[in-house]
Amino acid sequence: MRRLHSLLLLAIAILASAGAAGPTVLRIRTASGPVLRVPLPNEDASTTLSSILAAAGVEPDDAAKCQVGLPGKAGGGDPDILDLSPESADAQKTAAELGLKHGSLITILPPPMDKPSKTDAASASIKEEDADRFDPFPDLAKSTSYSAASRRSRALSRGVSRGRTYGDISRVRSTMHAVEPQSKGPLTRVYVCQVGAARFQNHCIVSTPKKKQKQPSGKKRKDEKPKVENRAALLFGTINKERVDQSRKKARTSLSSIHEDDKMCEVAKVHAVWEPPGQKPTLDGKHYDEDCLLSAYAADAEGKLTKESATDRAIRVAGWLGLQPIGWMFSYADEDRHEDGDALPVHGRDAAVGAKLQIETMKRRGREEGRKFVTLALDGRVGATEGFQLSDVCVQMVAEGVVAPPAVDESRQSTRFLDLKDPVVVSGEETKRLDSVLLLVNTAMLSHVGLYSGGAGAPAGGNVKRGSGALLVKTRKRILASMNDGSGVLKELCDFDVLLALDSLLAREDSEKLCLLVRKYARGQKKGTALDAHLNLALQSVLGGDAGIDGDAKDKSYIRPYLKQLFLLARPVNFPVVALFHVLGVHQAVQVWASASDSSTKLLGRLLVHPSMVLVLISLLLVTSTSMITNDYYDAKNGVDAVSEGEDNANEHYHPLARGEVPMSTAKAFDSYLYAVLLLSSPFVPGVIPRLLVIGGAIVTYLYTTHLKPKTWIKNLSCAALVAMSPVTSGLAAWSVLTEGSFLKGLGATPRNNDGYYRFYG
Numbered sequence: 001m002r003r004l005h006s007l008l009l010l011a012i013a014i015l016a017s018a019g020a021a022g023p024t025v026l027r028i029r030t031a032s033g034p035v036l037r038v039p040l041p042n043e044d045a046s047t048t049l050s051s052i053l054a055a056a057g058v059e060p061d062d063a064a065k066c067q068v069g070l071p072g073k074a075g076g077g078d079p080d081i082l083d084l085s086p087e088s089a090d091a092q093k094t095a096a097e098l099g100l101k102h103g104s105l106i107t108i109l110p111p112p113m114d115k116p117s118k119t120d121a122a123s124a125s126i127k128e129e130d131a132d133r134f135d136p137f138p139d140l141a142k143s144t145s146y147s148a149a150s151r152r153s154r155a156l157s158r159g160v161s162r163g164r165t166y167g168d169i170s171r172v173r174s175t176m177h178a179v180e181p182q183s184k185g186p187l188t189r190v191y192v193c194q195v196g197a198a199r200f201q202n203h204c205i206v207s208t209p210k211k212k213q214k215q216p217s218g219k220k221r222k223d224e225k226p227k228v229e230n231r232a233a234l235l236f237g238t239i240n241k242e243r244v245d246q247s248r249k250k251a252r253t254s255l256s257s258i259h260e261d262d263k264m265c266e267v268a269k270v271h272a273v274w275e276p277p278g279q280k281p282t283l284d285g286k287h288y289d290e291d292c293l294l295s296a297y298a299a300d301a302e303g304k305l306t307k308e309s310a311t312d313r314a315i316r317v318a319g320w321l322g323l324q325p326i327g328w329m330f331s332y333a334d335e336d337r338h339e340d341g342d343a344l345p346v347h348g349r350d351a352a353v354g355a356k357l358q359i360e361t362m363k364r365r366g367r368e369e370g371r372k373f374v375t376l377a378l379d380g381r382v383g384a385t386e387g388f389q390l391s392d393v394c395v396q397m398v399a400e401g402v403v404a405p406p407a408v409d410e411s412r413q414s415t416r417f418l419d420l421k422d423p424v425v426v427s428g429e430e431t432k433r434l435d436s437v438l439l440l441v442n443t444a445m446l447s448h449v450g451l452y453s454g455g456a457g458a459p460a461g462g463n464v465k466r467g468s469g470a471l472l473v474k475t476r477k478r479i480l481a482s483m484n485d486g487s488g489v490l491k492e493l494c495d496f497d498v499l500l501a502l503d504s505l506l507a508r509e510d511s512e513k514l515c516l517l518v519r520k521y522a523r524g525q526k527k528g529t530a531l532d533a534h535l536n537l538a539l540q541s542v543l544g545g546d547a548g549i550d551g552d553a554k555d556k557s558y559i560r561p562y563l564k565q566l567f568l569l570a571r572p573v574n575f576p577v578v579a580l581f582h583v584l585g586v587h588q589a590v591q592v593w594a595s596a597s598d599s600s601t602k603l604l605g606r607l608l609v610h611p612s613m614v615l616v617l618i619s620l621l622l623v624t625s626t627s628m629i630t631n632d633y634y635d636a637k638n639g640v641d642a643v644s645e646g647e648d649n650a651n652e653h654y655h656p657l658a659r660g661e662v663p664m665s666t667a668k669a670f671d672s673y674l675y676a677v678l679l680l681s682s683p684f685v686p687g688v689i690p691r692l693l694v695i696g697g698a699i700v701t702y703l704y705t706t707h708l709k710p711k712t713w714i715k716n717l718s719c720a721a722l723v724a725m726s727p728v729t730s731g732l733a734a735w736s737v738l739t740e741g742s743f744l745k746g747l748g749a750t751p752r753n754n755d756g757y758y759r760f761y762g
Contacts (some may be wrong), residue, residue, distance in 0.1 A: 024102045028056050028089060031064070031110040045096040049082070049106075051094065058108065060084045066111045068098050081109065099703035116566035133399065136362050136371070140174050140396040146422035149175045177393055177402065178425045179434060185389035185441040188265035188373045189243065190239075190327070194449030196273030197329075197378065197385055199462050202378035203275065204228050204331045206285065228333035228380035232353075233295050234314070236323040236496065237450070239372050248479065262471055268326045268374055271450035272496035274314050277469040288330050290353045297360050310469070320515035321452060321522075324365065327374035328357050333381055346388055348436040354391050355398035371395075387445035394439035397424070403434075448670050451522040454495035458591075458756035465498045471501045476543045483539065489531065490521040505542035505560075507663045510535060528649040535559070542665050557672055562663075565656040566670050570625035578624050578726055582617050583608065585730030593738045607734055612686045617735045619685055619694045620726050622678040627701035629671040630659050685729075687736030693729045 038056040041047050049151035051061065060066070064084045082090035089492075099107075135141040138190040149172045244265045255630045281290040297311045307313045308316075315325065330353075332345060346354070354375040362370030378385045397403045402422050416436050426438065438701045449456055454463060463475040475498065482488040493499060499518065503511040514535055521529045531539070559566070583604075590604050607613055656662040678698055 024100075026052065026100060027055065027105045028058060028106045029105065030058060031060075031108045040095060040100070048092050048094055049098065050084070050091040052100075052106070053084070060613065064111075067107050067109065068100070074354060075322055075333055082708050084108075088366065089173075097472070099624065105176065105516060109243050110354060127326070132361060134359065135396065136367060136399055137392045137396045139175070140393055141545055142177070142400060143290065144175055145400065145402070146172065146175045151682055160321065161276050173425075174303055176423055176425050176430065177397055179391075179393055179438050180426075181390040181438055182441050183394075185391075185443060186266060187239075187268050187374060187389060187443060189378075189444035189446060190374045190387045191267060191269040191446050191448045192376065192385060192387065192455045193237075193273060194447040194456055195453035195456060196226075196270065197376075197447075198383065199453075199458075199460065200231070200233055200273050200275065200329060201331070201378060201380060201383040202460050203462070204231055204333075204378075226381070228331070230288040230331045230333060230380060231275060231281065232288045232290055232331075232510070233273050233275045233329045234293060234297075234325055235270045235327040235329055235374070235376070236272040236274060236314075236321075236452075237326045239326065239369070240267055240269055241269070242267055256617070257603045266372065268372060269448065269450075270326065271323055272318065272321075272452045273329060273450075274318075274496060274500070275466070276314075277310055286333070290330075293328070294353065294356055313503060314500055317503050317515060318496070319510070320512050321496070321499070321519050323452070323496075325361050326372065327376060328354060329376040329378060331378045332382035333379070337681065342442055344388070344437055345374060345386055346433075346436065346440055347378070347415040348439075349440045350375070350377065351390060351394060351436050352398055352403055352418075355395045355403070358390060358395055367592045378446075383631040385445065387443040389443050391441055393441050451707040452494055452499070452518075454498070455491070458495065462497060463495055464501050469497065469501055469541075471498065475563065480540070480543050481743040483531075483536065490518055490526075490529065491538075493518050494522050502539070503541065505663060505665060507661055507666075509661070510538050514539075538663070544642040546717050559666055562656075562661075562666055562670075565662045566629075568654050568727055569629050569662065569667065570674075571628040574624050574628070575621060578620050580724035582620060582730040585727035585732075586613060586734040589734035589738065593735065603738075607737065610737060611738055612684070613730070613734060615681055615684055616686070616690065616694075616730055619678060619681050620729065622674055622681070623694065623697045623701060623725075626671060626674045626698065627704070628680060629667060629674070630702055631704075633667050633671060661759045669742060686733045686740070690729045690733040693725055693732075697725050697729075 024043060025037055026040060028036045028038060030036065036058070038052065041051060041055050049066075055528050065081050066084055067081050082088075082093070086093050104236050153168050153172050157686055206229045220742065241264050244263050270513050276292050279292045281287060293311070330350060332350075354373075358370065358373040361373055364370065364526065373389070375390060377384055377388070377389045397420075402420055402424070405417055418434045418436060420432045420434055423432045424434060425431075426434065464471055479489065479498075482492050493514070494503075499511075499515055502514065506514065514531075517529055517535075519530065585608055587604055590607060594603075632655060636655070657664060657667055675698065678694070682691055682694045682698075
């Protein structure tokens, strides 16, 4: 038995010695994930950690760290983290000190990643995607898009054998919007102006000339359907509170009672329907021109416009009348919009356009007030109208770019369904195709007559031209007739389109005063509300009426209040320069004449005050003044002038026309008077060539503003010619006076000799 035990111990010793003779293999997990196996160099337990990593071909950077063993090993706690930088003592530790043996694991740790808070992460994601994004509903906003979150999740899981966890998938899914039907909006009902809606529908009908065709006998003529050209309009009105139940009247209670507050609701009342001028419907009128409304409205809300657009001017006039943008209206003529039983007239493209308009309104008026925005869909063929509000999630998705309007394509059968850029959750399922019905909130609609629609007796086609928004001739005559009668002029002016057209003709102060008077009249304050003498004269001037007074007296009375602004419009700062050039030209002519006739040069002062030369100076000043007024007139008319904040009236860059301080018609009349004086004075300029130069300069100033200004080289040559004209004209005119002789005879000059010159010796 003792011999058997000895043999067993011998066998164990032999096996232990055989195992010790094998190589010691270490495992190294790199930062990217793969595991390398490397034998211990020379089986030396004094080999340093840096030498072991070098033998494995691993070159850690200066900030790398590692750990030896597995986390949670027997013995308690996690393994120590070692610093692998060359200067650290951990990299010089030996295998024996680290306790490395056959199969030990060395893990190179990846560089640590900062974990920002949820708020910081959300703000950083928004900055990366769109730093300027406006969230109309912050509680529904997503910190990042589904596409960005999905890409990030896939990138983080790449190289990790476990793949994405349920937590990763849940975080990606949380970036998707949940679309559910919204039962209520901020507005309970909307009152639509029946006059404005009828006028809008009338503008959608395009009249086409009919060709006379012979009808066969016995056959009835078929009624042709009118051609519809779809349009869009902006709705101006007010937001009011009224009782929810309008069927029965409640007894009046004291002002301190709070029982009625719970039964009140907010409603929108449309008082004016404004159609932006210059609309160009696409696809032969099948699609309305939303860019005409969106481009100026959005750019002006962001402050990108350098000049006042038609939309901004309409909002300004509406503000004077106590109105604000409360919605928009569009027309349609698609026969398939009501084919489906559950279909609504507002399709995906319409919802996207309406959401963009609501977003810009919320930027202008704030989130709480701007969200009270309605969308009206009008059938251009029969005039039937339906009202809706857009759901909060629809507006937020458009702001984030999840919903994009479908392209205008004639081959597209229907735009009811929207193709989304990112999936959304509908009834618990993910989809990238969304029914536009889920984005709408049904809104009750009632009709009334808007305060600024022109009244129930207004013309069906309106009082302004559909394309440009200018006043019709019959509208001008009707307003002038009411002014001559002394009654009903304010009633005629209770039309938003008329007031907007007059705003482009009147000074801004006069337009504001007129709108405030019309506002008082429309709200019932008719007693004592009348036009004053200044407004009466201003309206008669811009409308072309005489009102029983002489035309010259009328123009003088209308120009007199703006003499200061018109004088500054002529740029008087340029007058000293023109006078200096005039003196230089006359001086040069005197020098040449004196050297040629051997006479004295002491004629400059006397020649400058000669009536002919004073007339030359006046003509040059008139050329300069008319050029400045004409240039500012056409710049203001074309919208080129931009008014900077803090602009001083005495500054040379003062623009009274762009600021609306002087009516365009007044500036045009004043400029016409100056041109008339210039033409009347030009025949008395001495010399044929100076006379032609003055007339040519006046012509060039007009052509420069209207035709030559956009052409660079011709514009520069024209400016150079106008600058050089002043001394040349003055010099040639002075030479003509000197050689003519009557001026020198009056000064006692000697008679002509054979050389033909008079001699003056002072």
